[in-house]
Amino acid sequence: MATINDIAAKLGISKSTVSKGLNNATDVSDEMRKQILETAVELGYVNKRMQKREKKICILVENMEYDTPNQFGHDIVLGFKQMAEPSGWAVDVIPISIDMQKLTPYSVFMLQQGYQASFILGLSLLDPWMQELRTAKVPTVLYDNYINDNPYIASVGCDNQEGFDLAVRHLVKLGHKKIGLISGPLDSYILKARYHAYINALEKYGLEINEDYIGLGYYVSESTRKYIPKLLEQGVTAVLFSHDVRAISAIAEFDDRDVRIPDDISIVGFDDLPMTAYTTPPLTTVRQDRIALGQCGFYALSCLLNHVTIGSILLRAPLIVRGSTGPAPRQE
């Protein structure tokens, strides 16, 4: 384990300057502090004094809102804190951006702020820190992202395969044979995972896989408007959506076209957002238990902090059956 001496020797500066740089003293230039922190990370320095003083951990959030109970991230943060705080951890919740990631490497940020571990929500495959996480040595848990072959990183998420499997099984029992998918583009780990889950489930139940039954588009209502007529033309009688928000936008779209749910078409969402119980009709959807996801996030971090090198924890993804799915219409 590297010491302050090692950092001083490597940079050819005094121990006291290194110490000032590590402790954010104001009489060290920003450039020097940056060099000190980057060298500390490179040499694997751990600030033991800081760790003894306080058990500090953070939740880093991007592309996700969490301030009010209706927002997706709220319960994830709550579940994490429910487990972490009674165990003596101080938890900070910090929004992150791409600009901030470009400015400061992840490991430097963590060392500078004195965090021993983090739980990261909403990172996309294009974020600069994703690249760095492949080799980072800070215990880190990612929600809905996965890093191969790094024992310091673990993932938590819902079992997408189980969720879409249950959805397709439910629809098959109702007599549906042509089942479509409307999703965002496959530029995130999670959308890729759900896409493959859909394909695997169709295969498992012996249904036709046809790219004309699939619509992938970035903008929610635009792609709903574009793909729904196409899927209807193909004779699709049920549609899975990658997220509830897409399914909810589809309800309005079907309504505009006098296509009745579930008489003419069955639809299934993913997430079980609070509002899905109150749409017309209420939405059948795959539940992500967000409190449990947050709790899992802390369980996963506990494993890593205890040197139990887990790769992933998957949460059950039960199907919540409501009014938006029904028997397949008779084909004329």
Added chain:
Amino acid sequence: MATINDIAAKLGISKSTVSKGLNNATDVSDEMRKQILETAVELGYVNKRMQKREKKICILVENMEYDTPNQFGHDIVLGFKQMAEPSGWAVDVIPISIDMQKLTPYSVFMLQQGYQASFILGLSLLDPWMQELRTAKVPTVLYDNYINDNPYIASVGCDNQEGFDLAVRHLVKLGHKKIGLISGPLDSYILKARYHAYINALEKYGLEINEDYIGLGYYVSESTRKYIPKLLEQGVTAVLFSHDVRAISAIAEFDDRDVRIPDDISIVGFDDLPMTAYTTPPLTTVRQDRIALGQCGFYALSCLLNHVTIGSILLRAPLIVRGSTGPAPRQE
């Protein structure tokens, strides 16, 4: 939640008889006790008095030895106890058999013995309790088995996909193009998972998938003897084995045929058993960290006991590179 009264009413017997049956008193016939326990399970009765008295949990073991440090199950049991006992749990380790499973349903066994949860090692897909676990309501963690859609059950195991992915990547870097697999028959969850991991890894790295490169057989040395000549005839230059024991038996087989490891053929095992560091040559293999697996087993049970309905925890599966893999031989 059902009470003793409910059980008594359903069976038309007195409360005191029910109580005697639940507490293994000797003045109740075996037949009556069986009826009482089965009814208790059916109605979802929980013996609160027993739970308050003692935090009791069990590890149930089949098809696996665990008595001495060299045996596969030893460290799994050890890792589990390391986590469970400091948390105040009494842990019993109990061998189970198919005959015993036929005699007593799992939920009845657990209620009768006063265990609140279990960690089950080595169950095969054919075991009677596997069927029952689909709907059982006892918190249960399975090592290397998976039950769909039951929130009381979770799984732990190594990430087979990651393990074989790393193995194939390593071999591809060494110039190998024809990579074979020798495995047990696909009648267990874990052998199926490794088989698919092998296929997926070949696909990912653009290698040929050919059923003539694959040998599946029940008896270790018999199938080694049968398949190794076949794979050599096909020009295979590297072989993955589903378990170290198969790879070790292959070392002797290659030796008999004057096929040199790794000059003529590279081989990779799975498990990282202690002895693999001392074979000639030492074996390159995918590590299952068995202490960590046991610890994970307890983490997973903790989640279930706290009503965090996880489905699975996967442990990292690092590749341990030793002398049994080397550059692919030049093809003449």
